[in-house]
Amino acid sequence: MTEVTDSDNPEFEGPSRSQQRREALAVFDLAERLVALKPAELQAMPIPEAVREQIAQAQAIRTHIAHKRQVQLLAKYMRREDDETLTAIRAQIEHSKGASRQETAILHLAENWRERLIAEGDEALAQWLQEYIHSDRQHLRQLVRNARDERAKGKPPRAQRELLRTLRTTLGNA
Numbered sequence: 001m002t003e004v005t006d007s008d009n010p011e012f013e014g015p016s017r018s019q020q021r022r023e024a025l026a027v028f029d030l031a032e033r034l035v036a037l038k039p040a041e042l043q044a045m046p047i048p049e050a051v052r053e054q055i056a057q058a059q060a061i062r063t064h065i066a067h068k069r070q071v072q073l074l075a076k077y078m079r080r081e082d083d084e085t086l087t088a089i090r091a092q093i094e095h096s097k098g099a100s101r102q103e104t105a106i107l108h109l110a111e112n113w114r115e116r117l118i119a120e121g122d123e124a125l126a127q128w129l130q131e132y133i134h135s136d137r138q139h140l141r142q143l144v145r146n147a148r149d150e151r152a153k154g155k156p157p158r159a160q161r162e163l164l165r166t167l168r169t170t171l172g173n174a
Contacts, residue, residue: 023079027086028075030093031074032071035058046088051078054077058071106168107168109171113167117147121144125137132170146162147159
């Protein structure tokens with residue numbers, strides 16, 4: 001927080017009006033991000049109970065203008081909190097965002113491997129087993145065979161989903 005001081009007039013000590021506005025907008029942005037989180041993600045956040053109640057109320061409102069007003073009220077409550085609390089909340093949100101990106105990357109990698117395994121067969125399976133030696137060769141081969149049959153016959157992708165789950169689990173543990 002930058003402070004403007006006037007040595008002749010102590011009346012003007014404190015943050016500038018522009019700085020106060022920037023800080024208020026940053027808290028409003030944080031409030032919007034909190035309202036967008038899922039309940040499970042909110043449980044992990046270091047949020048005071050009064051703020052949690054305001055978040056729940058904002059999440060319940062669906063009309064645009066009323067929702068925005070409720071988020072503004074939430075931001076007002078949050079501005080009353082100390083800087084350490086707000087910093088901890090921001091850090092937790094950034095941490096969860098990084099974890100979400102990692103999960104998305106694992107999902108995309110698993111989808112690519114699934115397509116390769118179905119298209120290339122044993123050649124891709126050999127490469128997979130070379131990289132992930134703890135995988136069950138027989139189980140993977142069976143899942144790939146079933147997924148190919150499903151695609152060929154136009155059946156629902158049950159085995160393809162099972163193959164994807166197995167690949168994601170292996171990639172997540174690696």
